[in-house]
Amino acid sequence: MKSPAPHQTDLHHEAELIRRLGKANTFEFLRGANFFGYRDLKSLARDVRRARELIKGVIPAYGVYVLNGPPGCGKTYFALALLAFIAAGREDFMGWKLEETALRSAYLAYEGVSTIPGRLEALIREHSLDIPPDQLFVRHDLEKLTDPAFQNRLMLELDLLGIRVLLIDTLGAATAGIDEDRSKDMAPVLEFLRGLAEASNALVILITHPPKGNPATVRGSNTIEGNTDGMGNIAKSGRGLKFSPKKVRTSTPADPRRFVFKSVDCGQDPLRPGERIVETSLVAAEPKVDPIESVISELAEVSAELPVSKIIKTLTDRGLYSKSVAYRKMNELIPKEATTIIDGRLFHRSGSMIHLTDEGLEIDGDHA
Numbered sequence: 519m520k521s522p523a524p525h526q527t528d529l530h531h532e533a534e535l536i537r538r539l540g541k542a543n544t545f546e547f548l549r550g551a552n553f554f555g556y557r558d559l560k561s562l563a564r565d566v567r568r569a570r571e572l573i574k575g576v577i578p579a580y581g582v583y584v585l586n587g588p589p590g591c592g593k594t595y596f597a598l599a600l601l602a603f604i605a606a607g608r609e610d611f612m613g614w615k616l617e618e619t620a621l622r623s624a625y626l627a628y629e630g631v632s633t634i635p636g637r638l639e640a641l642i643r644e645h646s647l648d649i650p651p652d653q654l655f656v657r658h659d660l661e662k663l664t665d666p667a668f669q670n671r672l673m674l675e676l677d678l679l680g681i682r683v684l685l686i687d688t689l690g691a692a693t694a695g696i697d698e699d700r701s702k703d704m705a706p707v708l709e710f711l712r713g714l715a716e717a718s719n720a721l722v723i724l725i726t727h728p729p730k731g732n733p734a735t736v737r738g739s740n741t742i743e744g745n746t747d748g749m750g751n752i753a754k755s756g757r758g759l760k761f762s763p764k765k766v767r768t769s770t771p772a773d774p775r776r777f778v779f780k781s782v783d784c785g786q787d788p789l790r791p792g793e794r795i796v797e798t799s800l801v802a803a804e805p806k807v808d809p810i811e812s813v814i815s816e817l818a819e820v821s822a823e824l825p826v827s828k829i830i831k832t833l834t835d836r837g838l839y840s841k842s843v844a845y846r847k848m849n850e851l852i853p854k855e856a857t858t859i860i861d862g863r864l865f866h867r868s869g870s871m872i873h874l875t876d877e878g879l880e881i882d883g884d885h886a
Contacts, residue, residue, distance in 0.1 A: 569617040569618050570768045570769075571617055571766065571768055571769065572604075572616065572617055572618055572721060573611065573614045573615065573616060573617065573772075574615070574617065574769060574772070575763060575766055575769050575770060575771055575772030576614060576748075576750065576763045576766065576771075576772050577600075577721070577748055577750070577763075577766070578721065578747045578748045578766060578767060578768060579617065579618055579721060580682075580715055580719055580720055580721050580747075581712070581715050581721065581722070581746070581747030581748070581767070582708070582711050582712055582715055582722050582724065582745065582746045582747055583721060583722065583723045583724070583746060583747060583748040583749065583750075584723075584724050584726055584736060584742065584743065584746050584748070584749040584750070585597055585723055585724065585725050585726070585749075585750055585752065586725075586726045586727070586728055586735075586736050586749060586750070586751050586752070586764075587727070587728065587733070587751060587752035587753060587759075588727060588728060588733060588753070588754075589727060590754075591752050591753055591754045591759055592752060592754070592758070592759035592777070592779070592800070593687075593725050593752050594630060594633075594637070594687055594725065595637065595759070595779070595798070595799075595800045596752060596759065596761060596777065596800060597625075597685050597687065597723060597725060598625065598634065598637055598638065598641065598685075599611075599612070599641055599799075599800050600723075601623040601625060601654060601683060601685055602638060602641045602642070602645075602647055602649060602654065603616065603619075603645070603647065604616065604618075604619055604620070604621050604623055604683055605620075605621070605622070605623045605649045605650070605653040605654035606620075606647040606648055606649045606653070607619050607620035607648075607653075608645075608647070612775075612777065612800075612801065612802035613775070613802045614775075618682075620653070621682040621683050622652070622653050622654075622655075622679060622680050622681050622682055622683075623653065623654050623655070623681065623682070623683040623684070623685070624654075624655040624656075624657065624675075624676075624679070624681045624683070624684050624685070625654070625655070625656045625657070625685045625687065626657050626658075626660055626684070626685065626686045626687065626692070627656060627657065627658045627660075627687055628658075628660060628686070628687060628688060628691035628692045629687060629688055629691050630687075631656070631658040634656055636784070636795070636797040637797060637798065637799070639782075639784045639795075639797055640782040640784060640797035640798055640799035641799050641800070643782050643783075643784060643799070644780060644782050644799040644801065645799070645801075655679070655681070660692070662692060662693060662694060662695060663686070663689075663692045663693050663707055663710070663711075664693055664695065664696060664706075664707060669710055669714075672714065673714055673717060673718070676714065676717075676718040676720060677717070677718060681718060681720060682718070682719065682720050682721065683720065683721045683723070684714075684718075684720055684721070684722045684723065685723045685725070686722065686723065686724050686725065687725040688724075688725045688726060688727065689724040689725065689726050689742070690726065690727060690737070690738075693707055697738075698737060698738025698742075699738050701740070701741045704738065704741045704742060705741050705745075708741055708742065708745040709745075711724070712745065724742075724746075726738075726742065728751075733751065733753060734751055734764070736749075743765075746765070747766075747767045747768075748763075748765055748766045748767060749763075749764045749765040750762065750763050750764055751764050755776055756776075756778070757778050757779055758776060758777045758778030758779050758800075758803060759776070759777050759779075759800075760774055760775070760776050760777075761774060761775050761776075761777065762774040775802070775803075776802075776803040777800050777801065777802055777803055778800075778801055778802075778803045779798050779799070779800060780798065780799050780800070780801050781796050781797075781798060781799075782796065782797050782798070782799045783795075783796055784796065784797050808851070809833060809836075809838040809839070810829070810833065810844070810847055810848055810851050811851070811860045811861065813829055813832050813833055813836075813838075814829060814860055814865065814872065815860055815861040815863070817829065817832065818863065818865075818874045822873060822874040822875075823871060823873060823874075824871065824872040824873070824874070825870060825871055825872075826848065826867070826870050826871065826872060827870065829844075829848065829872070830844045830845060830848065852865065852867040852872060853867070854867055854868075854869070855867065855868060857875075
């Protein structure tokens with residue numbers, strides 16, 4: 519008898535399968551339940567066709583992905599927001615297009631589980647997210663990833679529930695007791711996680727910490743970074759964080775982006791009459807606009823001929839730059855006899871003037 523599809527799985531049947539599989543010491547093929555064990559993964563074919571990347575140049579659609587950063591930089595905020603947007607079926611994630619969405623997701627919280635409900639509430643309110651109850655799961659009080667019985671149950675749960683995005687926070691806490699610096703210890707864990715992603719056609723996100731003094735690398739064995747399909751670094755940045763894609767196996771990493779933390783009123787505190795619950799959410803930072811580009815674009819609305827001196831005066835009058843700094847930055851943006859694009863329009867600098875021109879117009883014998 520075939521096992522029911524994830525959406526039709528009876529909870530009692532689900533619990534019985536997990537109980538049975540939890541007794542196994544190795545990955546076995548459960549003939550009666552139609553589940554494959556780890557050694558059968560290579561022969562397990564999936565008919566589901568998925569995009570190669572969840573966000574182009576940022577995160578792959580499946581495989582193992584590392585989200586790396588020092589403690590307290592905002593990794594969990596970022597990862598939880600990503601899961602919430604995907605579970606809610608949103609088509610974008612704070613300015614990035616999601617190539618796939620409405621994917622069932624799960625968060626394995628080995629650290630800080632008490633903060634998760636508040637952070638989710640803030641995300642839902644700030645971004646107007648509608649997350650169906652069966653699209654996002656959070657688990658805690660978990661066994662270690664090195665426990666064979668837990669590995670069995672995790673594989674089964676992903677298959678039963680149809681989980682397509684799995685977040686493990688953090689890899690260090692999930693593998694406590696083994697030496698992160700030893701390839702011999704970490705290789706079996708990474709092998710299991712890669713097999714889990716392959717068998718479930720899922721994306722497994724690992725939150726990791728860098729070693730002291732080297733924030734761009736993963737703490738521990740090179741086995742971790744070398745056996746992943748993608749990696750991104752997170753660092754504190756002002757009142758928020760900076761996310762820098764470092765590795766995407768299927769494409770060139772995209773440019774870094776900044777996000778800021780925002781306080782969100784989550785309603786009346788039921789335990790403290792008269793007090794409000796305020797939680798923190800994450801929002802995309804407004805892109806920084808170069809003051810010189812902004813002034814040039816503004817003045818070009820009035821005239822297509824812009825004296826450099828007028829641009830410099832506008833910058834200094836508004837207190838944006840001193841005169842010497844304004845000239846230096848102007849020369850960096852548009853050197854003499856050079857052409858550049860500002861706000862989608864073509865500008866050419868000739869002597870002491872900057873000219874707004876049209877694409878393809880001949881300038882000084884050359885074509886722009």
